[in-house]
Amino acid sequence: RQLEEKDNQFSLASVREFLTREEDSIVFSLIERAKYPSNFPVYDPSYLAGAAFPYHNHSLVDIFVRESEAVQARAGRYQNPEEIPFFPENLVPPLVPPYQYPKVLYPAAASVNVRDTIWQMYFDQLLPQFTSKGDDGRYALTAAADLVCLQALSRRIHYGRFVSEAKFRDAPNNYSSAIRAKVVSQLLSIFLLSLLQKNKNSETSIFVQDRDALMRLLTFEVQEETVKRRVEEKAKVFGQDVTVDNGTSTNESSRPQYKVDPNVVYHLYGNWVIPFTKQVEVEYLLHRLD
Numbered sequence: 001r002q003l004e005e006k007d008n009q010f011s012l013a014s015v016r017e018f019l020t021r022e023e024d025s026i027v028f029s030l031i032e033r034a035k036y037p038s039n040f041p042v043y044d045p046s047y048l049a050g051a052a053f054p055y056h057n058h059s060l061v062d063i064f065v066r067e068s069e070a071v072q073a074r075a076g077r078y079q080n081p082e083e084i085p086f087f088p089e090n091l092v093p094p095l096v097p098p099y100q101y102p103k104v105l106y107p108a109a110a111s112v113n114v115r116d117t118i119w120q121m122y123f124d125q126l127l128p129q130f131t132s133k134g135d136d137g138r139y140a141l142t143a144a145a146d147l148v149c150l151q152a153l154s155r156r157i158h159y160g161r162f163v164s165e166a167k168f169r170d171a172p173n174n175y176s177s178a179i180r181a182k183v184v185s186q187l188l189s190i191f192l193l194s195l196l197q198k199n200k201n202s203e204t205s206i207f208v209q210d211r212d213a214l215m216r217l218l219t220f221e222v223q224e225e226t227v228k229r230r231v232e233e234k235a236k237v238f239g240q241d242v243t244v245d246n247g248t249s250t251n252e253s254s255r256p257q258y259k260v261d262p263n264v265v266y267h268l269y270g271n272w273v274i275p276f277t278k279q280v281e282v283e284y285l286l287h288r289l290d
């Protein structure tokens, strides 16, 4: 009964509330990571070249995430369908008894993910934008802060599966015809390929059209702009120094200094978080009628 009640509350509005709350987690996690400089050795496999097997030639952050996920798997973290690990091959069985999470996701689509894309974006693109250059030796703290950032981003982006499920339930007919177009185009492309011996490009272009139709259906540009402006604002509110001088301070600069540049957070959402969430949404929908 409790499950049914929870399930009944599942809607696009409840899903958006979850995404809004996750913004806080993401902004806070970035602020925490920004306490430390870039700390290059954390990411450099040669730093652990002398370590024993299986740790040698992995970066410290790589090992930190793998081992943390193993501990968290024991505590049941990945039994929760909201959570997707970065290293699924590494997981150990949970120690805890199962919890009856509401069964919201469609099983054939539940495991779609973009974990490798998130990993690459975080280390190659995002980190250099909000950390200062330098090395203060606090490597374990740095890796721990990276883990929290990665998990918050992953939870938000992979929640795209729940967003899609809510949208599909709201308009099953609209989505079903766009999803079925996939099946038709798959058959068509196989037929064309065998008939015309075409190269792979023609197949790709047919798939792209299906994705485009779904992408148009699930996109709300006004909502995206609201989200980007809100996270920018959160970066300002959460990331300023708090004083108790009632604004009477004679600080030389009246321009607030933020711990993480709000503009970076705006673009993090615009360039990666929202596009990756939409990618998850499309992939989920493509499997929604399997």
Ligand SMILES: O=C(O)C(=O)C[C@]1(C(=O)O)C=C[C@@H](O)C=C1
Pocket: 016, 019, 163, 218, 219, 220, 221, 223, 224, 227, 273, 274, 275, 277, 278, 281
């Ligand atoms: O709120 C939605 O409808 C979503 O699909 C989420 C989201 C986002 O990532 O914030 C993604 C696509 C939409 O265009 C708007 C917002």
